[in-house]
Amino acid sequence: MPRERVSIKGTRQGLRILLDPEGEFEEVLQELEERLNSGNGFFTGASVDIYTGGRELRPEHWAALAELVGKRFGLRIGVIDQRRQPPEELPYGPVRNQGGEEAALADRVEPTLLVKRTLRSGQSVRFKGNVVIVGDVNPGAEVVATGDVIVIGVLRGMVHAGAAGNRAAVVTAFRLAPTQLRIADVITRAPDNASLPSVPEVARIKDGCVVIEEYVS
Amino acid sequence: MGRVIVITSGKGGVGKTTSVANLGTGLAMLGRRVVMVDADIGLRNLDVVLGLENRIVYDLVDVAEGNCRMRQALIKDKRYDHLFLLPAAQTKDKSAVTPEQMRQICRELAEEFDYVLVDSPAGIEQGFRNAIAGAQEAIIVTTPEVAAVRDADRIIGLLDSFGLRQPKLVLNRIRPDMVRKGDMMDIEDVVEILAIPILGVIPDDEAIIISTNRGEPAVLDQSCRAGLAYRNIVRRLEGEEVPLMNLQEAQGLLALVKRLVGMGGR
Incomplete structure (x- = not known):
């Protein structure tokens, strides 16, 4: 029997899909489709994190995956993570909303995580929703959010906003000097001799490029 | 109960062991009962820096495994009879002791000494975890380099x-001269990123290399600037308010003296 290329697990944070890093991605995708199909709509509406086990996704793979999981099966994708190992447990679980009205509101308003401390090298925050950091994000630290990222402090580390593909996500920082800044599938880095800006700034995608502008309220 | 302080850095070669030797000796100069614990099992250095290498019989691992009593493993310093070293084992590796054993050893030492200074190995793996296990306080040593x-x-x-x-x-x-030219990170640059209180600044000093090779901590040398910086740190550890050494001014003064005797180039 061939080994399983796809594993689907339920976790406290929702579903977790692990993909086999070996073999043709198309085949993995096909098996994923079969597995989701066998659920007979059971998975629809669930939130899901996808881990590629270290496989680097090409843009078309990324799109195919989002199309299959998000559009065809109606799952809400939290994070598509290309690291070798999925994290033990997300450092912060998503905010759960209960009740009808609140849930309806929650569909329009993404949950927001407030982190009231400085993130140091090696520390990371991953969250389905927006992240606000009151403190600095030091070099070697990372913030990954499916929504916007706001740093009330100096952002020197790596930040990824709109991590599930939301190109409208923005990154705002009191001082924006990231090692690398990603919004959705667009990756940029600071120029090699950049100095610390003197005003708050916002980064967003314009015409497919990340543009940084002075923050005006 | 004494204070258990771990001296650590992450990166190797920034001066952890030298700092432990100097702070330990400096505290002993003030009459404190001090023990220095070398937690860098397999790469022991602290004994060499203190000039005590040839006196080692038992070590940290022997104590942890119960092969000897604590008293037998402690090595008395050449200069102060209330300064001791608990050396690391050289032929074992970091997994030879557990954090729980380190906690027990530190607890036992803290009952008898005013200060227990633990010299941590570089890295963030088990050696580091062992070193910090028994500590209540930590001193981070770094140099003004990005890494x-x-x-x-x-x-x-x-x-x-x-x-x-x-x-x-x-x-x-x-190095004040490099800082002044903008070629080296300033104290402020480092503190801005790390955002922790600064205990002291040690100027780069050739005398440190000489003293560590000789096995005589620089803190004993009254004419050594790095030694003075360590003596200042010792006083701050003791709760005294000592202003940071003015590196610029000292440099200026030295340059002035050199100029007066006709040595200075500038």
Whole structure:
């Protein structure tokens, strides 16, 4: 029997899909489709994190995956993570909303995580929703959010906003000097001799490029 | 109960062992009962820096395994009879002791000494975890280099996750002339990133190399500037308010003297 290329697990944070890093991605995708199909709509509406086990996704793979999981099966994708190992447990679980009205509101308003401390090298925050950091994000630290990222402090580390593909996500920082800044599938880095800006700034995608502008309220 | 302080850095070669030797000796100069614990099992150095290498019979691992009593493993310093070293084993590796054993050893030593200074190995693996296990306070040693500061930042985060909050910073090997020219990170640059209180700044000093090779800590040498910086740190550890050494002025004074005797180029 061939080994399983796809594993689907339920976790406290929702579903977790692990993909086999070996073999043709198309085949993995096909098996994923079969597995989701066998659920007979059971998975629809669930939130899901996808881990590629270290496989680097090409843009078309990324799109195919989002199309299959998000559009065809109606799952809400939290994070598509290309690291070798999925994290033990997300450092912060998503905010759960209960009740009808609140849930309806929650569909329009993404949950927001407030982190009231400085993130140091090696520390990371991953969250389905927006992240606000009151403190600095030091070099070697990372913030990954499916929504916007706001740093009330100096952002020197790596930040990824709109991590599930939301190109409208923005990154705002009191001082924006990231090692690398990603919004959705667009990756940029600071120029090699950049100095610390003197005003708050916002980064967003314009015409497919990340543009940084002075923050005006 | 004495204070158990771990001296750590993340990055290697920034001056952890030298700092332990100097702070330990400096505290002993003030009459404190001090024990220095070398937790760098397999790469022991502290005994060499203190000039005590040839006196080792038992070591940390022997104590942990119960092969000897604590008293038998402690080596008395050449100069002060209330200064001791608990050496690391050289033929074992980091997995030879557990954090629980280290906690027990530190607890036992803290009952008898005013200060227990633990010299941590570089890295963030088990050796580091052992070194911090028994400590209540931490001193981070870094140099004004981007890589060293990055590692120090990582260590501060890890210490925090192990419950060691508010470590203090020793900025080692700073060169005022390079700082002035903008070629080296300034004290402010480092403190801005690490955001922890600064315990002291040690100027880069050739005398340190000479003294460590000789096995005589620089803190004993009254004419040595790095030694003075360590004596200042010792006083701050004792709760005294001592202003940071004015590196610029000292440099200016030295240059002035040199000019007066006709040595200065500028």
